[in-house]
Each structure stands twice: as structure tokens, then as C-alpha cells.
Amino acid sequence: MPRPSVQSARLNEIVQAAAKCVAQYGLEGVTLERIAEETGLKRPLIRHHAGNREEIINAVVTHVLAGFAEVTTMFAKALPEKRGSYAAVDHLFDDHGYSDPAEMMVFQSIVAAADRFPAESEALLKWVGDFTAVIVEAIKRDFPEVETEAAETVAHGIVAIYFNVDSLAPLKPPHEWRRYAKNAALLLLRSLETNASTQRAT
Template sequence: MGRPSKKEERTEEILNAFYRCVARFGLEGSTLERIAEESGLKRSLVRHFVGNREELTGLLVDRVLQQSDEQWSAFMAMLPAQNGSHFLLDGLFSDQHSDPEFVLVIESLIFAAGRDDDMRKRMQVWMQSFTNDVAVILQKDYPDATTESIAAVSYGLISLYFNLDSLAPLGMNQQYRQPARTAAEYLLQTLESASSGKGA
């Protein structure tokens, strides 16, 4: 395999810089000037290697969703045959798997999707896939729980996950990590209660 071209190297540097900027300033606040400063390149070079702002945003969305899919697929491949729900909580709420920068970027893209039909559709597919996978994990552990209960708990777990690392700019995500995990366990207990109630 040959060495990456200069364009590939510069594009990677610019996308890394854009990613960091979006995590700090949001999508709208990530101006070409800030991206250029973060990447150590002139603004004209940023435009030369990645095109205009719309093209750059499209590249970022491609990259973020691809990386997310790869990481989630790897996580799902490690899912144990039993007690997958507790493995899920470890993945969502442990220090080891925490990635506040990723959550902040995803939330910025979700917010921006309200003004971009194509991005909205792509983010909807991503979010629905994530939610569906969580529901499948829960349904396997709690087969007697209703579809409505599974959907409610799935949404609750995902909401806790996003909310937790969205507090990173306040320096408060570590403070609330254990309470978030405990709240997630309480949600699982509602499925246990529902299952035991059906079996009674």
C-alpha cells in the first residue's frame, strides 16, 4: 500500500480540527477561521483541500457516522450471551468507554439537522438504528417485558447517556457518572418487575 497523498493527509488534519472545533463551539461556531487555526493551515488551504463549508460538513458527517458504526459494531460483537443489558450499561456509563467529545459532536449534528433535510434523514437513521439495537439487547434479557416498556427504557438509557457527557463543558460529567449509572439500573429494574409480574 502506498503512502497517503498530501491531499489525504491534509484532509485528515482538517477533519480532525473541524471535529475538535465542533465539540467546543458547535457546528455553527466552527468557522473556517477557527478550523484553519486549529489545523495550523491557512484558510485558503482549508478550502483548497476540502472545498466549501457545505462539503466540509458532509465529510464530517460521513466520518462521524462511519466511526460510530464501526465502534458500535465492535461493541455489539463483544456482547455476552447472557446479561447483555448490564454489559450495555458498562459500555454507556463507564469511564473506559466515555467519549464526551463524540457526544458533543453528535449533539451538534442533531441540532444542525433541523435546518438540513439530508442531514436530518441520515441522523434519524443513525439514531433509530442505535435505539433498535438497545431494544434488542433489552428484549433478549427481559423477554416478558412489553414492547412499550422496552421502548421506554431504551429511550431512557440513551437519554441518560447523551445527557451525561453533554455536561463535559461544565466539568460535571464525572460528578454525575455514577448517579447516571444508578438511574440506568433503576430503569432495568422496571423491566425485571414487569417480567416477574407477568410470570406470577
Template sequence: MPRPSLKDQRSQEILDAYLTCVARFGLDGATQERIAEEAGVKRPLLRHYLGNKDEMIAALAEYTLEGFAASLESLRQALPDRATPTDLVDALFAENSGTDPRLMLAYQALVTVVPDRPELRQDLMDSLSAFFDVVEDVLKRAAPNAPDASTRAVAQGISAIFVSMDALSPLEPPKVWRAELKLAASLLASTLEAEL
């Protein structure tokens, strides 16, 4: 079995450092100096491993979306086939859910540059749609008699609440807010459970 490429490993380390810098400082504030320092490499190596600024942003987008896809797969596996809306909310808002808040912050940063980089739009939308589809699918299976409009509205609400939880992480909000956001999602979910 061949050894993993050192370039691939180093690229992943630099992308992880880039993700951290974007989460802390935003896309514009994630300077090459900061990324290099976070990755523990010299600045010229960034170009060697990731390319120019445009290539770096494309690589960050791919890295972020791969992280979302992995988190989404973990969510799918965590939910039983007959998951209830409550099971969904519990999985999304679990303390050890495995969701990296840096992903949401990087996602938001990438969304802000779509007007200047329209090539990112479709992949970002596809990723968000995939998450929304998982939430909606669980709700539809759990409450098949609920009107589609209600199911979609609850799916949108739960998704928005979940996304806002990570979006607020740089503020280091009180822990009780996480519990309150989970309760808000649970209250929305209960509107469909009443249809059972």
C-alpha cells in the same frame, strides 16, 4: 501495497480538528481560523482538503456518523450474546468505554442545523436509530417476556441518559454525576430484569 494518500491523512486530521472546534465552540463558532489553528494548517488549505462551507459541514456529518458507527460496533463487540441489561449499562457507562464525547457534541450541533440543512436529517436519524436498536435488542433478548412498550420505554430512557452524559461534558460536571447517571440507567434496566 500503496502508501496512504497524504490528502486522505490530512483531511482526517482537519476533520478531527473540526470536530474538536465544534465540540468546544458549536458549529457557528468553529470558524475556519479556529479549525486551521487546531489542525496546524493555513486557512486556505481547509478549502483544498474539505471544500466550501457546505462541503465542510457534509464532511463533518459523515466523519461524526462514522465515529458513532465505530463506537456502536465496539459496543456490540463488548456485549456477550447473552448480555443482561446490567451488562449493557456497565458497557455504556464504563470509564474506558471509548466513546468520544466530541461526537455527541458535534451530533447535537448538526441536529440544530437540520431545519436549514434537511439533507442531514435522515443520516442523523439512522445513526440514532441504530444505537437505539442495539440497546433495545439487548433488552429484548435479556427479558423476552417483558411487554414491548416497557422494553422500548427502558431503551429510550437508557439511551437518553447515556446521551445526556456526553452532552454535559463541556460543563465538566462532578464525577459523581456519571455514577448517578449510571445508577439511573441501572434502575431503569432493573425494571426489565424483574421480568426474568
């Protein structure tokens, strides 16, 4: 297998350093000076390999979203045909379900600076929609009788709970908080069981 080019290796090094800057200082805190300190590269060399500050920020967001998209694809493929929605909740809220802290900081930084980075925010919003759609489809397979509105509502509730508890991970909250969050997600799914039973009875 051929070795990656110097350009590719340098770009990856710069993107990783910029991601650390985002995690520490937010998107607004990404500067060529800080990237230079992190990588040991001169600013002209950074610009040569990765472009200006805006291009580097875009590269960081693209890198993080590519990782999110890959995980989402794997997540969707891992869900069984039956009770896939329950498997999704098990996966999202198990003890190993936390996102990478640095990637979550990039996520939160984009949300916080949405008005100043519209293209990046739009890309992130699309990924959230794609991620939610995976859970919607699993719910529809498990509860074919329920209306789309109900499936969408429950899926969005589960995703909102997941993002909430995941965003708190750097604070190291009590373990039971994650268990409570999982129970809340399961209550949403079980509401569909009642909904489906009612529809079958009418």
C-alpha cells in the same frame, strides 16, 4: 502497506481542523478562515482538497458518524448473550464510558442546528436509532416475555440518561452523578424483571 495519498492526508487534516472549529464555535462557526488558521493551508488549497464550507461540514459529520457507527458495532459484538442489557449499562456508565469531548460537541452542534442542516441531522438521528436498537435487542434476549413496547421504552430511557450524563462531561460533574445515572438505568431494567414475573404468574 502503501502510504496514504496527499489528497487523503490533506482531507483528513482539514476535517480534523473543522471538527475543532465545531467543538469551539458550533457548526455555524466553521469557516474557511478558521480552518486555514488551524491548518496553515491557504483557502484555495482547502477548497481544492475538501470543497466549500457546506461540503466540509458534511465531511466532518460523516467522519464523526463513522466513528460512532464503528463504536456501536463493537459495542453490540461485546455484549454477551445472557444479561447483555446489564452489561450494556455497565459499559455505558463506567468511569471510562465518556465519549470524546470534541465528537460530543459535534453531536450537540448538529442537534442545535437541526433546522439548518437537515441532511446531517437525519444521519445523526439514524445513528441514535441504530444505537438504541442494540440495547433493545439485548433487552429482548434477557426478557423474552416482555412486550416490544416495554423493551423499547426502557431502551430509550437508558439512552436518554446516557446522553444526558455524557453531555455534561465537559463540566466535570461530581463522580456520583454518573453513579446515580447508572442506578437510574438499572432501575429501568429491574422494572422489566417485575414485569416478566407478573406475566409468568398470569
